[in-house]
Amino acid sequence: MFNIKELANKMNSIRIKNKLIFSFILVVFVPVLIVGIFLTVAFRQNVLDQATQQITNNVERVKKQTLDIIRMPIEISDKLLVDKRLTDVINTQYKSTFDVVEAFWDYRDFREYIELYSEIYNIRFYTTNMTILDNWEFLKVTETIAETPWYKSAMEQEGIHWAYINDETKNNRDYLSLIRKITFPTYRTSGMLVIGVNPKELNAMISQEPFDTMIIDDSGYMIAAKNPDWVGKNISELDFASQLTNKAEGTYEFKFDGKPSKIVVEDLLPASSKNGLKIVSVFTIDSIVSGANRISLLGFGIIMLSLVIAFILIYIFSTILAKRMLVLNKDLNKVAMGDLNVISNVTGNDEIGILSKQFNNMVVSIRGLMDEVAESHNQQAQLQLRQKEIKLKMMASQINPHFLFNALESIRMKAHIKGETEISVIVRMLGKMIRRNLEVGTKKIALKDELEIVRCYLEIQKFRYGNDRLTFRLDIDDSGQDIEIPPLIIQPLIENAVVHGLENIAEGGFVSLTTKLCDQVLHVEVADNGVGINEDKIKQISESLHDMEEDEEYRIGLRNVHQRLVMIYGEAYGLTIHSELGSGTTITFEIPAGGHPHA
DSSP states (O other), X not given: OOOHHHHHHHHHTSXXXXXXXXXXXXXXXXXXXXXXXXXXXXXXXXXXXHHHXXXXXXXXXXXXXXXXXXXXXXXXXXXXXXXXXXHHHHHOOOSSXXXXXXXXXXXXXXXXXXXXXXXXXXXXXXXXXXXXXXXXXXXXXXXXHHTSHHHHHHHHSOSEEEEEEEETTXXXXXXXXXXXXXXXXXXXXXXXXXXXXXXXXXXXXXXXXSSEEEEEETTSBEEEESSGGGTTOBGGGSTTGGGGTTOOSEEEEEEETTEEEEEEEEEEOOTTBSSOEEEEEEEXXXXXXXXXXXXXXXXXXXXXXXXXXXXXXXXXXXXXXXHHHHHHHHHHHHHHTTOTXXXXXXXXXXXXXXXXXXXXXXXXXXHHHHHHHHHHHHHHHHHHHHHHHHHHHHHHTOOOHHHHHHHHHHHHHHHHHTTOHHHHHHHHHHHHHHHHHHHOOSSOEEHHHHHHHHHHHHHHHHHHHOTTTEEEEEEOOGGGTTOEEOTTSSHHHHHHIIIIITTTOOSOEEEEEEEEEETTEEEEEEEEOSSOOOHHHHHHHHHHTTOTTOOOHHHHHHHHHHHHHHHHHOTTOOOEEEEETTTEEEEEXXXXXXXXXXX
16 A cells, blocks of 8 residues: 655655756656647647648539539530430431531531530530441441440440540540430430540649649549649559549548558539549648648757756756755754854855854844845846836837828828829728728717728728629618618628628629618618528527627627627617528618617
8 A cells, every 4th residue: 555654754765956856857857748749749630630621622622613614514415415406417318428518517516515615625426327427526336436335334324424535536535525325216316425525624623732633533544633644544553543442432541652641532423424523632641740740849859958958957956955955964063063163154045045044143044034035126126127118119019090091191192193093092992991990989870981981891802802703782772871870880791791701702702782761760781692501500600699608700790790789779680691502691680760779
């Protein structure tokens, strides 16, 4: 059984110098080392998790962009599936070459599709009508074509098939192609439509990815890749191919080029398709955590250096302490031998010094205590002086708002003089918006003043994103412009629509603000055409509007506006949110024109 008294007796037998070193190792060195290792591992894992999430998001974006590229071939195949003119061209039994050429001349749809849509690289149709002439658009089915796996698969099963096949009309180069059997019930015949997807569109999209990313068909051929040398190769030619066999969607760990890596796999099955594609992104763990490892090693090195320095200092201090105690012990032995004129020369204000002073006389002890108090006061005075100096420096570093406005005005005038009208206007709006925000207090302001802030904010954001990504419309009822409303009650809703509603909109983003005065009630509506919010998320947001402790950034502005409306006008007045995924979000509220709610 563990005996505390026995342990205490053993500790009392250890010299003070060794006790101090042991205590340092046990109390400081070991805990700091454990904490350092834990933080290093946690930091590295956090960096890796964030990178993995980012790669997953990138793969989702590539999937969406790929769907956008192949959407047009699918729509064209749907149109050609019921195209009567194509039916007539394919099934007519031509009597002469002139008749065939005339029919080809009249039917120009394939060429027009290729010219109109950059996603389309080539369109060809295979037919069993032997009276048709081959012209790179309409081709007779040969035995070689009929025996190809893609042709057999498409003939056996209706629907859209995707394959990486060669195009005999384009120097037998391989392209990702939409393959679809088209049946003509009236003639009891059928043909094969093949639409080649433009490889430049796919490779241009993939080339923007930060890591090795590729698009693979169900036969394992890489139709597009970050590494151009991989395009056209089968995935089995890469060293990690065996680990991709039958892999479902998800994130996996494996070795790539002998290095620990992660792979993200995402399936892509277009509408009406019998097979699909895979999007694969590969990245080595070292490429992600190398920076974190360097920081961790640097931090670990600093910790170890600090511990070594601390150990050396502890050793020096313990040695000094032991020597002083030995000197005092010799003086005590002299007194024990009868020498009462001994004066101890041990100095200092610690316990040993105090014992030495008491050993000499009481006066020396008191003087030592007074010196200690005086030193403490001196340190406090120096600390207060330093605090005042820091405070003075902080006050001196603050920017005068009027200096900021004057500087913005100088920049605007300079831009205006040099003909940079757009920059001049944006700087003027920025200065006006900053001044308005700083001047806003707790008093109500006119609706037109709030709208001026909104207009400035939208113009600045439009300047940032460009006309292709953001446009807006302000539909304002002139009869309500003088109504007084709480300050900054509309601008946060507009900012929420722009920052969160349109964050994933690459182009065509639109925000509208509508105000209408009806029966002495001001109706305000803010709408966007952004990504929208699902029903569960809307429910969470609606509940969070009443939560004072909610801290998610995109809810703070909405909650602030909602609670101010409720506090000023009552529970019946607040924000109402309507949203639908993919169709945008609409936020509305009402304000009594007289400033007080109706009874």
